[in-house]
Amino acid sequence: MESAPPVYSNIELICQGAEARIFRCLYFGRRAILKERFVKTYRHPDLDSAVTLQRLKGEVRLLTRAKQLGIHTPSIYHIDWSKRTIIMEDLYDSRTVKSIIDTLIQENNTMKLDELAQQIGSTIGRLHQAQIVHGDLTTSNMLLSENNQLYLIDFGLSAHVPNKTQMLEALAVDLYVLERAIICTHQKAKHFFSNILMAYKNSISDDKQRTLTMNKYEEVRARGRKRSMVG
Amino acid sequence: MAITAIGFEGSANKIGIGIIRDGEVLSNPRHTYITPPGEGFRPNLTAKHHQSVILDLLEKALKEANIKSLADIDVFCFTKGPGMGAPLIVVATVVRTLAQLYNKPIIGVNHCIGHIEMGRLITGAKNPVVLYVSGGNTQIIAYSEHRYRIFGETIDIAVGNCLDRFARLLKLSNDPSPGYNIEQLAKKGQNYIQLPYTVKGMDVSFSGILSHIKTIIVGNKQARKNQNEIKQHSYTNEDLCFSLQETLFAMLVEITERALAHVGSNQVLIVGGVGCNVRLQEMMGAMCKERQATVCAIDERYCIDNGAMIAQAGYEMYNADKTRKGMTLDETNCSQRYRTDAVYVSWRDD
Numbered sequence: 001m002e003s004a005p006p007v008y009s010n011i012e013l014i015c016q017g018a019e020a021r022i023f024r025c026l027y028f029g030r031r032a033i034l035k036e037r038f039v040k041t042y043r044h045p046d047l048d049s050a051v052t053l054q055r056l057k058g059e060v061r062l063l064t065r066a067k068q069l070g071i072h073t074p075s076i077y078h079i080d081w082s083k084r085t086i087i088m089e090d091l092y093d094s095r096t097v098k099s100i101i102d103t104l105i106q107e108n109n110t111m112k113l114d115e116l117a118q119q120i121g122s123t124i125g126r127l128h129q130a131q132i133v134h135g136d137l138t139t140s141n142m143l144l145s146e147n148n149q150l151y152l153i154d155f156g157l158s159a160h161v162p163n164k165t166q167m168l169e170a171l172a173v174d175l176y177v178l179e180r181a182i183i184c185t186h187q188k189a190k191h192f193f194s195n196i197l198m199a200y201k202n203s204i205s206d207d208k209q210r211t212l213t214m215n216k217y218e219e220v221r222a223r224g225r226k227r228s229m230v231g
Numbered sequence: 232m233a234i235t236a237i238g239f240e241g242s243a244n245k246i247g248i249g250i251i252r253d254g255e256v257l258s259n260p261r262h263t264y265i266t267p268p269g270e271g272f273r274p275n276l277t278a279k280h281h282q283s284v285i286l287d288l289l290e291k292a293l294k295e296a297n298i299k300s301l302a303d304i305d306v307f308c309f310t311k312g313p314g315m316g317a318p319l320i321v322v323a324t325v326v327r328t329l330a331q332l333y334n335k336p337i338i339g340v341n342h343c344i345g346h347i348e349m350g351r352l353i354t355g356a357k358n359p360v361v362l363y364v365s366g367g368n369t370q371i372i373a374y375s376e377h378r379y380r381i382f383g384e385t386i387d388i389a390v391g392n393c394l395d396r397f398a399r400l401l402k403l404s405n406d407p408s409p410g411y412n413i414e415q416l417a418k419k420g421q422n423y424i425q426l427p428y429t430v431k432g433m434d435v436s437f438s439g440i441l442s443h444i445k446t447i448i449v450g451n452k453q454a455r456k457n458q459n460e461i462k463q464h465s466y467t468n469e470d471l472c473f474s475l476q477e478t479l480f481a482m483l484v485e486i487t488e489r490a491l492a493h494v495g496s497n498q499v500l501i502v503g504g505v506g507c508n509v510r511l512q513e514m515m516g517a518m519c520k521e522r523q524a525t526v527c528a529i530d531e532r533y534c535i536d537n538g539a540m541i542a543q544a545g546y547e548m549y550n551a552d553k554t555r556k557g558m559t560l561d562e563t564n565c566s567q568r569y570r571t572d573a574v575y576v577s578w579r580d581d
Contacts, residue, residue: 042514177432
């Protein structure tokens with residue numbers, strides 16, 4: 001009797017992020033990524049399952065929403081609630097933007113860097129226009145495929161924020177997280193973030209919305225500064 | 232030639248004086264200003280406290296270190312900031328006076344850098360991700376290109392401040408510290424109460440949790456008044472302490488893990504007053520075990536604000552500067568706001 005391809009095969013750990021273990025595998029014979037939000041033994045079990053399920057649900061929901069907006073994200077194949085696992089498309093021909101920036105800096109390729117910043121800025125702009133925040137924008141969570149398409153991954157901390165005042169705050173924090181991630185990991189990439197911000201601003205068509213977001217962003221930045229008052 | 236550094240710390244309610252000779256702690260006495268239960272420490276009263284004990288403490292430090300005269304000290308270090316203005320100024324004034332009397336160089340040290348350098352000295356950790364948690368600060372820090380960079384931090388109150396204010400609500404004793412008493416009560420906690428869990432990217436927020444727990448405490452008191460209400464809705468203080476610790480620390484461990492993953496480091500160093508909480512150390516250990524990383528934790532002698540840490544950071548700064556002049560008198564002012572990443576780290580060349 002001929003048997004159907006196994007559900008999972010060739011499972012191989014590729015990395016352990018902060019949130020989850022990422023495996024490569026074959027899912028019904030197709031190349032796939034398996035993202036398992038493993039049990040955090042340091043967290044109280046009640047807290048852990050509440051936080052994990054909330055993030056799992058959010059990730060699936062917002063990955064799909066982002067895709068609807070025409071932003072490249074991996075496709076979801078299957079969700080296994082009991083194992084806290086998402087099985088999704090394997091973008092095997094892509095590299096993280098983090099490593100690409102490092103290469104470009106070594107090559108001193110400013111033109112390509114500017115292009116990349118432009119791409120990142122407009123993509124985030126599009127996401128934000130739909131009131132979606134990513135929640136963990138770092139250059140490790142962006143992939144660039146072989147044909148130069150920017151993919152956003154890891155929507156575990158993302159949220160849809162329709163409420164107007166909460167939204168501005170959330171968008172601004174999202175940008176601020178990215179700014180600090182870039183300052184911390186890519187000190188040598190001068191102007192990279194300001195180029196992203198420029199492209200981001202250009203992607204917002206509504207003048208009023210743009211000013212409001214930028215003002216809020218400045219406010220959030222100042223907030224970080226003020227800390228360290230007491231010690 | 233061996234360099235002997237003396238460090239004066241008084242940015243909050245502790246005053247400490249430590250003497251270090253080339254990485255060896257000779258003495259490190261400390262005195263804490265303890266307020267009655269339900270009260271915090273006010274800047275002016277804290278300054279008066281520091282004023283009243285600083286000279287006795289200095290004598291003690293010299294005696295324990297077996298140093299006859301201040302003339303045998305090579306460099307005077309003090310906390311330049313961040314911290315409470317009045318106590319900082321008291322200590323700075325004493326240090327400036329002494330240094331001029333004995334004609335010695337002065338170094339003003341960033342308090343947070345003091346914690347980091349002391350942690351590195353004691354644990355031998357080379358390039359760890361640093362979780363700095365105290366009454367006034369909550370930061371996750373990684374070194375890169377001559378700066379200690381802040382990866383994530385609290386966007387409102389510090390974790391220690393959240394714990395202190397919670398302890399005031401329950402009227403817990405401030406002796407030896409509110410955090411210690413919460414930790415002891417938490418050990419007897421049974422029931423986990425769901426509290427808000429607020430991680431925003433690399434940042435955390437604690438003020439909402441404090442407000443939330445306030446409403447629970449108020450509700451509790453009312454439930455006890457109307458005795459006919461079912462006891463189910465009232466929690467014990469032990470449960471509250473337990474749940475608060477579990478929630479706060481889970482958030483801290485999570486952002487530390489995030490930073491570890493992002494930087495690609497496998498060492499965590501916990502510093503600051505909250506860092507001596509054993510439960511936090513345990514949770515951090517559990518996280519690290521799963522990532523094949525290690526935790527470097529230090530005990531209360533060096534976790535809590537102390538003079539030796541200021542001496543150590545000051546020694547590093549002094550040693551890296553080949554002119555050996557220290558700071559000019561104009562530069563020895565204090566600042567309540569002085570960010571960790573504002574300091575150029577001249578003494579590390581990695």
